[in-house]
Amino acid sequence: MWSQRPSMPDKRVTIEDVVAELADGMTVGIGGWGSRRKPMAIVRAIARSGLRDLTLVAYGGPDVGLLCAAGKVRKVVYSFVSLDSIPLEPHFRAARQQGVVDTFELDEGMFLLGLQASAWRLPFLPTRSGLGSDLMALNPALRTVTSPYADGEELLAMPALDLDVAIVHMNRGDQGGTGQFLGVDPYFDDLMLMAAKKRFMSVERIVATDDFLNEGPVHSLRVNRLMVDGVLETPNGAHFTSCSPDYERDEPFQREYAASAKSAEAWDAFKASYVDVTEAEYQQAVAR
Amino acid sequence: MSDNPTRAEVCVVACAEAWRGDGEILANPIGTIPTIGGRLAKATFEPSLVMTDGEALLVENIVPVGVDNPPKVVAGWNPYRNMFDIVWNGPRHIMMGATQLDRYGNQNLAFLGSYDKPSVQLLGFRGAPGNTINNKTSYWVPNHSPRVFVEKVDVVAGVGYDRARALGRVASRFHHLPRVVTNLCVFDFATDDNTMRLMSVHPGVTVDEVVAATGFDIVVPKDVAESRVPTEDELQLIRDEIDPKGLREQEVPS
Structure with a gap:
């Protein structure tokens, strides 16, 4: 029986700890792709915080849209922002068309190379x-x-796309910060982490290290603990984006989110129900 | 099978024809009708094509569109990061959409209006710059109109022939725009200065209609062919196997 030696670090943190590490004006990389495996629990916590003027770096989805709608964003470094089943992200669209967020426009492959350059400490x-x-x-x-x-x-x-902070969401992790994806695509989360000074990973479930290979093959251990400073368990934490195979995208809820871009009143109502609440309250509200 | 092919089915075949002769490369269609067309090409005259399931798997069987959990003969793992390996390695022919296209094939899907405050924010540049400078890139336009085919695109995402030429022979050596397929016709760039040329009109469409629906002067050869209609075998494949739910008719209604 393998036992956890005292040398294995315990990097467990809370959502409040993560938000406390952020400051106005920081550059924040967000993992996932489109409306897939986004660290939405942390994104929601940022949305209800007092933070502002953030630069977001993402293969963008509702993470970018929600933070734009919440007034947290000064600039977006991106090659697309999409909800996948709804091609155009309505909140990002509104922010751009009002002229309130700047961008650094990129090709998808250039974006990858910018993260890779930073991860390899190249200019x-x-x-x-x-x-x-x-x-x-x-x-x-x-x-x-x-x-x-x-x-x-x-x-x-x-x-190089150098990040102050990276936040990603994986299916499984251990308390030392090893992360496991169980879906078909790792996206670019490992590069995001290696490109950042402070690295946080939320996971569906924290497991014992010797359980990883019961969950998935060795190739699924894409994130090693050299890449992570803090890990937190946020069940259903990617909601309403997909987190295969744990759950798929919540399409009805995504449509409700998209519809909240139609007017200031619609956004205020959405914000009151789903943003200005604790994560526990959010999860209760969407458990239907 | 006695009923006539629909416009959507003619478009499927026109898209499939874009991959004819490509051999063993990744056929990478974006959109419903291009996807049906790519799979039709693989199922018939271009069996060496490599294709994905639309997500991160390479599959060797002909996967139907719009069907939940279709059977897949999986032959490879192709997450996004691997896709860029193929893009930069070269063996790929993508067919993508365009909100705007000009006569040289410069494409925009990023935004309309000014950069500082777009009148319409679209997708962003996506992979268009990298696709066009590295791989064969064709376009699919389901709504042929002067708003799509414009004198000058608001911003260049996909690189056209004039831009490629300005880069010089070395930088542009992998640039190739084989086709533009629309709901009315097929264009290529087989002219001296690589401007758009009318290659064929779909059955029931006149050359004048195409000219009127295009916001710049196109090259019209003396004899314009009619786009090929599907064979009986192709119609059966499209209707029964590749698109049994008829999604093609939603993209191009008859």
């Missing part, structure tokens, strides 16, 4: 992606780099 990674498009015109800070070898090819130098 940039070269790519062909982005050349010829208007991305460089929209962001004059983007530069090209010339290959020092005989080919002399000019490539786009995708700068």
